[in-house]
Amino acid sequence: MLKNYLKIALRNLINNKVFTLTNIVGLTSALAVSLLLVMTALFELSYDQFHAKKDSVYQVYLSSQTPRGLESGTSQPVPLAPALKADVPGIKHAVRTLSDDVLAIYKEKEINLDAEFSDPAFFNIFTFPAVKGNAENPLSDKNNVAISEEGAQKLFGSTDNVIGKSISLQLGKQEQLFTISTILEDPPPNNSMDFDIVIPFENHPEYISNMDRWDSQFHLVYVELEEGITPEQFEKNTRDFTSLHYKGSIENAIRDGAVANADGLYKQFHLLSIADMHFTSFASGMAEVKRTFPYMILGIAFVIIFIVCANFINMNIALSERRLKEIGMRKTLGAVKKQLFFQFWMESLLVFMVSTILGLVLGNLLLEPFKTLFNTRATLDYVTQPKILLIFGLSIFCVTLIAGGYPALLMSRLGTLRALKGKLDFGKNRLRNSLIVLQFTIAILLISGTLVLHGQIEFMRNKDLGYNKEQVISIPLNGKKDSYRVVELLRDELKGNIDILNISGADNNLGLGRDGSSMNSMMGFDYQGRGVVTNALTVDYDYAKTLDLEVVAGRTFSRDFAADSLSLVINETMAKQLGEEDPLSIRIPMDDGATTYSVIGVVKDFNFQDISKQVNPLTLFMNNDWDLYYAYVKIAPENIAGSFEAVEKAWSKIEPQAEFLGSFLDENLDRTFRREKTMATIVTSGSILGILLSCIGLFAISMLVVGQRTKEIGVRKVLGASISSVAILLTKDFLKLVALAFIISTPIAWYFLNEWLQNYASHVVLSPLFFVAAGLTACLIAFATVGSRTLKAASANPVKSLRDE
Amino acid sequence: MLLQLNNIFKWVNSGGQRIFLLKDINLEVEQGEFISVMGPSGSGKSTLLNVIGMLDSFDEGEYNFLDESVHSLKEKHRANLYKQYIGFVFQSYHLLDELTVKENLEMPLIYKKVKGSERKAMVADMLDRFNIVGKKDLFPAQLSGGQQQLVGVARALIANPKLILADEPTGNLNSKQGEEIMELFKQLNEEGVTIIQVTHSEKNAEYGSRIINLLDGRMV
Numbered sequence A: 001m002l003k004n005y006l007k008i009a010l011r012n013l014i015n016n017k018v019f020t021l022t023n024i025v026g027l028t029s030a031l032a033v034s035l036l037l038v039m040t041a042l043f044e045l046s047y048d049q050f051h052a053k054k055d056s057v058y059q060v061y062l063s064s065q066t067p068r069g070l071e072s073g074t075s076q077p078v079p080l081a082p083a084l085k086a087d088v089p090g091i092k093h094a095v096r097t098l099s100d101d102v103l104a105i106y107k108e109k110e111i112n113l114d115a116e117f118s119d120p121a122f123f124n125i126f127t128f129p130a131v132k133g134n135a136e137n138p139l140s141d142k143n144n145v146a147i148s149e150e151g152a153q154k155l156f157g158s159t160d161n162v163i164g165k166s167i168s169l170q171l172g173k174q175e176q177l178f179t180i181s182t183i184l185e186d187p188p189p190n191n192s193m194d195f196d197i198v199i200p201f202e203n204h205p206e207y208i209s210n211m212d213r214w215d216s217q218f219h220l221v222y223v224e225l226e227e228g229i230t231p232e233q234f235e236k237n238t239r240d241f242t243s244l245h246y247k248g249s250i251e252n253a254i255r256d257g258a259v260a261n262a263d264g265l266y267k268q269f270h271l272l273s274i275a276d277m278h279f280t281s282f283a284s285g286m287a288e289v290k291r292t293f294p295y296m297i298l299g300i301a302f303v304i305i306f307i308v309c310a311n312f313i314n315m316n317i318a319l320s321e322r323r324l325k326e327i328g329m330r331k332t333l334g335a336v337k338k339q340l341f342f343q344f345w346m347e348s349l350l351v352f353m354v355s356t357i358l359g360l361v362l363g364n365l366l367l368e369p370f371k372t373l374f375n376t377r378a379t380l381d382y383v384t385q386p387k388i389l390l391i392f393g394l395s396i397f398c399v400t401l402i403a404g405g406y407p408a409l410l411m412s413r414l415g416t417l418r419a420l421k422g423k424l425d426f427g428k429n430r431l432r433n434s435l436i437v438l439q440f441t442i443a444i445l446l447i448s449g450t451l452v453l454h455g456q457i458e459f460m461r462n463k464d465l466g467y468n469k470e471q472v473i474s475i476p477l478n479g480k481k482d483s484y485r486v487v488e489l490l491r492d493e494l495k496g497n498i499d500i501l502n503i504s505g506a507d508n509n510l511g512l513g514r515d516g517s518s519m520n521s522m523m524g525f526d527y528q529g530r531g532v533v534t535n536a537l538t539v540d541y542d543y544a545k546t547l548d549l550e551v552v553a554g555r556t557f558s559r560d561f562a563a564d565s566l567s568l569v570i571n572e573t574m575a576k577q578l579g580e581e582d583p584l585s586i587r588i589p590m591d592d593g594a595t596t597y598s599v600i601g602v603v604k605d606f607n608f609q610d611i612s613k614q615v616n617p618l619t620l621f622m623n624n625d626w627d628l629y630y631a632y633v634k635i636a637p638e639n640i641a642g643s644f645e646a647v648e649k650a651w652s653k654i655e656p657q658a659e660f661l662g663s664f665l666d667e668n669l670d671r672t673f674r675r676e677k678t679m680a681t682i683v684t685s686g687s688i689l690g691i692l693l694s695c696i697g698l699f700a701i702s703m704l705v706v707g708q709r710t711k712e713i714g715v716r717k718v719l720g721a722s723i724s725s726v727a728i729l730l731t732k733d734f735l736k737l738v739a740l741a742f743i744i745s746t747p748i749a750w751y752f753l754n755e756w757l758q759n760y761a762s763h764v765v766l767s768p769l770f771f772v773a774a775g776l777t778a779c780l781i782a783f784a785t786v787g788s789r790t791l792k793a794a795s796a797n798p799v800k801s802l803r804d805e
Numbered sequence B: 001m002l003l004q005l006n007n008i009f010k011w012v013n014s015g016g017q018r019i020f021l022l023k024d025i026n027l028e029v030e031q032g033e034f035i036s037v038m039g040p041s042g043s044g045k046s047t048l049l050n051v052i053g054m055l056d057s058f059d060e061g062e063y064n065f066l067d068e069s070v071h072s073l074k075e076k077h078r079a080n081l082y083k084q085y086i087g088f089v090f091q092s093y094h095l096l097d098e099l100t101v102k103e104n105l106e107m108p109l110i111y112k113k114v115k116g117s118e119r120k121a122m123v124a125d126m127l128d129r130f131n132i133v134g135k136k137d138l139f140p141a142q143l144s145g146g147q148q149q150l151v152g153v154a155r156a157l158i159a160n161p162k163l164i165l166a167d168e169p170t171g172n173l174n175s176k177q178g179e180e181i182m183e184l185f186k187q188l189n190e191e192g193v194t195i196i197q198v199t200h201s202e203k204n205a206e207y208g209s210r211i212i213n214l215l216d217g218r219m220v
């Protein structure tokens, strides 16, 4: 029996070659792409889920009521973690972590390693298993460090005989000796804390000076709660603790006019599950867990699958009409509903199985290019979990049931006589049309998303950031030499080169450099009885000149003035915050009045932070006691490649051991919206595939519809219709559907894109042109798809179609 | 003279061989004639009718219609010519299923770009003349075969053609219905319309003033 079904199914599929092939091609590509997208999404969603204690370990963040509103921060002061553990009940472990680059030296080798400074309990609360050495307590001693396999490979060239070896680490200005106690498995790719080496926290150069300071916050704190303790209890338990330790800043907040929260508090500790931390943003002041990105990818995968399934269902229904006579015949021969249903289902199942296999093959072939293109470290392991496979199998089962079963149902309900007559009118056009409308709604949504995303990226790329991003190279100072000395040496080395215009340095980068690190440095002080918060940047001479910053008042730091280490240059926003008519008159006492700084100049606002943010207050310091971390070199617009080479050469002369990581600021800027670019690539390819698949469906449907209407076309032509009028008549029906899709999709697209653009302090204007362009594109593509078919049908000689049988 | 065919040949190439569908057809038709074309199945009757109706082309010979040489006309002019002067009636009616009787009648007028008000009057006139006013809002599927053919003839006539080409107009009808259509044709012919019909029935052929016999694409 089954064999019989299979035989007939195969024969039918071969008879309708075009449609079978169309379906298989569509399904295969959709399945392959969806497979990759689902893989990416599941990979994203799996971030930090591997920690065995993910349900009891939390990141601590403090939300503060400020005059500017609610603000939250994860940066904590050094004494917090020990104090929490000692004073607050219900805490099993409290751990500090701080990511930093550290120069590791072993024999002749000097290598920058990603370091995690932390406490011994790090290994109690996080799941980073050891491969060799002390697995229980890798940080048992202040001079013990744990290194990852990759880190060991990099430093020693091998993971054998590494335990017990001594290495030097450059911490601050001096080198310190450490012993390797443990080799760790490499942290998995779906991990928020990427590190090569874990170093006891006390060794951080900032540790000693900040040991008892509650107002200097620069690292993260994680806690593991004792069993039965909830985050709510923790929040309650820390209230008195908070009022005690943050007394001063709470009083300042009250003085400056902050409004207490619903509980009457000004500061409150909260916990954020480590399972959520990868997806958290503090943009609105509170921690917001948003898994938008992976869900969007899942959504696109789903939508693509939907489009091909709709094609499949549509074609099957349209095709089944051709088979009405066959069905009627079978019924007169005594076929029952169940058998008819099986027959249709078998055909669908066959098509799906073939496509699934081909899709898997194609997906595997595309895996590597996909990973590079979308910049993901996901692997197929994330998809081949039993749970996912089960869901996939079930969904295929359901889709084939609908795709094959629906027409079968229609037909089997149809009276034998009506079937023999070959007429089917079950409102199937309504289903078909709704599916086409839905497909094109999705396609237009994706196209407008693509256009707006690219628009925003272009907008960000071309935005005037207030500094020169085309002509300036920034170089991470990752060598051993003193940073001021390196900048000075660079100046000397490149002095003769007329293409090198200016050289300066600062303690922070602009954009994201090739070293991959970014940081924020904030400070607060009282001015005229008010609390003031500003970003702080330490710079070297010529900073403004090198970056083409515009000085709007006063001057910048200059070698002609001896006392510039007590001078400040501020940006316009900072000047506004300080609120003085003449900003150059501002004197700011700091360190409890021990020193007084004076503002000597104001620079025009420039985007020194992420471009999605608005420009915040900024204060430039010039103090040789504070290290620089980046050098900036401005080059002439001519001979850019040559100048870059010259800079690189100078660098390798000055710091032969350290890798040259210099890059132009516009590249750095591009790196900061890598996420947007990935998103744009995904949405773009999704929309291209979506529209392509929709068109395949539309093409097949138009073929069938035109086929059904050849007789009508002939009659019309004999009655005097011109080719164009017939072509328009046929095309109109399809374009109407696309127009309807446009009307439906535009408000939806507008709403979501507008929401998304709100994430950016300055963004591209959401002009109607985006939507018109998307709609026109869809219309044009649909027209091109259908038009060729209809035109051909319209120009055919009517004699053929009208021949009386 | 309405039309004139001189040495018309039509063939198709199949497997390197030339198969003649029409061979050396010479025919003159005067205004007001009623011609019946007869012959066995496959003898080329429909082909001849399609050539006369300018729906199909021919490979050799001359065709003059009202002093226009059809063989040298462009496709577009030819279409204009038959739109204006020729009406078709088919064996299986070929009404547009999704249009009502009234709308079916209107269709040729729309394609001839007749104005709305004028169109309405002409349709009403035709409905009246064929006694189908009561059926004007029905769809073809709701009519009997005879009624459908009646609509078919009405549609062929509505644009006031000089020539009606009917390919087995009674082929799908019973003898009673067939007779009615033939009576209608006769009456139309008396009113001055030229008619060329293809038929298998001797009896129906008798309605015509002249009979042409075809055999293997050749007039006999």
Ligand SMILES: Nc1ncnc2c1ncn2[C@@H]1O[C@H](COP(=O)(O)OP(=O)(O)OP(=O)(O)O)[C@@H](O)[C@H]1O
Binding pocket: B012, B021, B039, B040, B041, B042, B043, B044, B045, B046, B047, B048
């Ligand atoms: N396009 C074509 N290609 C090949 N052969 C054709 C073509 N059109 C018609 N014929 C052949 O030409 C011959 C005449 O066809 P035609 O339809 O004119 O016959 P007929 O006399 O109308 O027959 P019937 O009485 O059955 O309607 C037939 O043998 C047919 O197979």
Ligand SMILES: [Mg+2]
Binding pocket: B045, B046, B047, B167
């Ligand atoms: Mg015929």
